[in-house]
Amino acid sequence: MRRPPAAATRGHIRIEDVVKIYDPAGAAVLAVDHCTLEIEPGEICMIVGPSGCGKTTLLNAIAGFHEITSGRIVMDGEVLCSTEQPQSTPGPDRIVVFQNGALFPWKSNLENVIFGPVMQGKLARKEAVDKGRAMMSDAGLSGVEHNYPGEVSSGMRRRVEIVRALMNDPKVLLLDEPYRALDSLTKSVMHEALLEIYYKNKVTIFFITHDLEEAIFLGHRVAIMTTRPCKPKKVLNVDIPHPRDYGVLTSKRFRELIEETNDAVHEEALKAFQAGEKEG
């Protein structure tokens, strides 16, 4: 297996024995059950599991939107949250790209993109605009700077959102099923676009999906989670070399990997179906 080159040293995440119970005094729903996972710096780590299994809870805990009940999450040696201090503060070192998109509809695409650095005072407005334009151009988005998000296609919106995140030079990108709502044709284009962006900006990617093919295509490693409560059932090393393109989808190795993992995923999906999980 080829790891990304040593250039990436940031964004090392250790999830240690994390437990999350919702409403401990009432319904006591166990969402995450002693989950331990290690994510290497600069790695694309895909989290696969049926809807509602608790993977978003894990992401929210890393991002700082939810508390954990016990356990620890450490990033680059710094404790994000623990049993003593159950919730971390959200920040630009771990930026989330949301499932339904969270580009501010009242700002133009460019305004969205430069939002982070300008708000933090890291860049003066003019510099931010220049950098923003350049990054958008890199991502194939030149021409839509002054449009509002509502005016461009959803595929484009996702890309703008990723650029918005990358403008802040984050250690980790947290992607919560970002391509779920796109059709499969746009999705395949988006995957290649994401990889291109990744190759230019080495950053750790924590990507949640329910699509096994997407996971194996993109990821260095794929963690298959059990249905609720969530716990890694099987972790797969994807040894297809980077850089990858859509030709990988029909390669022998790809198909072999799917065969290896399909059963595990299907088993969990069946369990979730029988339990009548509502959409997460």
Added chain:
Amino acid sequence: MEAALRAGAADDAIAVLRDSTPFGDASDALLARIAALARPARYDAGERIYSADDLADDLFVVVSGRVEHVFKPEVHAREAQKRVTRGGVFGWAGLLLGQTRRLATVSATEPTEVLRIETEALVKLLESEPLEGPRVMERFATMIQRDFAVPQSLLAQVRRLSGPLTEEMSSLSLTMYRVSLWLRSPRPYLMLIGFALFLGFWYLAVEVWKLPRFREMPGITAVVKEWFAKSPTYGLSLYTEEYYKHIIVSIWRVTQAFFLATILGVTFGLLLGWSRTFKEYVFPVFEMLRPIPILAWVPLAIVMFIATESAVVYLAFLASFFATALNTMLGVESIDESYIRAADCLGANQWQQFRHVILPGALPFIFTGLQISIGVSWFSLVAAEMVSGQYGLGYVINTSYVMVRYPTIVIGMVTLGMVGYATSALVRLAGDYLMEWRVRELALAER
């Protein structure tokens, strides 16, 4: 000789361009410039003009003959196959953002002559025309949508020309275009029928058939005569100064009430929505006072305020305030949590969150609230004027009744309706101006 030939060809080119949808209403000067870019080409029957996924360099305007245009399946067009004849434009894929390849395969079905125009050159030309350029692009978008039945996502990619004037012109030309579309539909005529029925019934019921209930009512002819009379029998018409005095008094009162209510109500509502603590303390009292009908306050207001003027404005203010505060609060509460979380991730502090996320996010709701609030304001004002106070349209209606000047009642009512409508349209326009992003979003999602 060459020059004359070329001039003749140029005229033909302009004529064909005029026949096409995108260039149909462009000025002669612009058409001449476009024609200068155009190169004629000719194809035999059965000849392939281009195939899907070829490089999209030129667009084509058909001069004569016929071509068959077949979209590739990935485009998801509602009709894959289309015939294009004189005046039709195809090969416009290059106008779409991020699109460099052909979306369709096109062949001539009979001997065909076209004009080829290099896409990039055309775009540059249109960009240099701040007034007409955007309009032509809009017409391209319309043509693509109407004639080629493509899905919305493709349509959204028609390029917007960048440039300082484009932003304003787009909404203006968009409006003008929609007006012209409206005029071509049956709607204005149905509207006229509706009014004719209504007014006709009024006229017939009161003056011709003299139906039992309607006998006493002022007839439409009496009202119209009075309203337009130079020296009206009852003292109020379009020509009397007093008429306008009443209008201005009412408008001034509503304006005061509305602005006061907006400032206080929006602030209050923002606080209620933003801070849970504040809401827990204050909302119960608010909800206790809200169900009391505004007009139930009339006597108390008269007691509280020494001058009836302030009492009347207070009542209109109160009504507006409740509506505005409530809607603002709902607006803040309805902001999708993802936006707030995204702002957190991106490092915004509380104040920045408020200014860049909460306020703009709540704005649509706030403006809905403001439209309700101005309506409610008028409602309360009229009632208050009818009960107390001098001057004002409510007062006019009431006293006209008391003094048995029936046509004036109707004049008052109609004036009220018009003024009320105008003020609420003003609020709506202000909202559209401040929330251009929403106007564009709604326009694209036209139902």
Added chain:
Amino acid sequence: MSGIGKLLSNRAFWRGVGSIVIFLVLWELGSRSKQWMAPEFFAPFKDLLGTMGFKKDYLPWIGAVPPPSGVLKSWVAVLGQQGYWQSWYMSFFRVMGGFIAAMLIGIPFGLALAVNRVAHGVGFPVFEVLRPIPPLAWVPASIIFWPTQESAIIFITFLGAFYTIVINVLGGARSIDVRYFQAAQSMGSSRWDIFRRVVLPGTLPSIVVGSAVGMGITWEVVVAAEMISGGGSQQAGTGGGLGFFIWNSYVGGSYEQIVVGMISIGIAGFVSSELLRWGGRFVTPWMKVR
């Protein structure tokens, strides 16, 4: 934990109660300002009030309002009077009459405009033009037109609710997801079937919301209409109703009773809106599932 137990331990509940108490205390103090401002100590303050244009003897605005203690006393007294309860009855009667009429006419009208383009083209503009005219502006016209005062007031009430209900029906019908229509058509429904099983139930939630809002407006209108026809103009009519009660109290100089009337109407309006919302849940049982 029982329902009451939960309520009592809820911090938000106590904060709400606390602020209501503070509100009442401030009100009491403010309205008794005439009494505690009497001593010489306040003279310069009073002069200041005078220069600002207010009355010198008490706090502006709140000083003229009767105190809550007075209101309570008056209310207890009035509870025993038959006239008070009759006012309740009359107002309720008018509200119900107008409201039901508004539903009976408004809902079909709204649905007709929603499903038929021609009807919409003809009817909607006229509707929109008449809508900005406040219902109360129709009072004189209504009195001229209708034979009895009662019917005149009910007509005004009707107008108030009518507009809201129609707008809500239209909005509701328009927002029915087009896929429901497509599903019905693909299953072979006739137009009437589609209307009955897609449009009608689909619009029901909006009708319920529209009714609740319309109910609030109806109360506003009733009160005003009662005040105007009973008080403002020189009608020797029976008047009656809570609006008239308030007006009468004002004319008769018993200010405490004014506030009693105000609170009564507030309660009446709140109760009727809640009843509607509650009834609405029976009509739209599917809305309960979240």
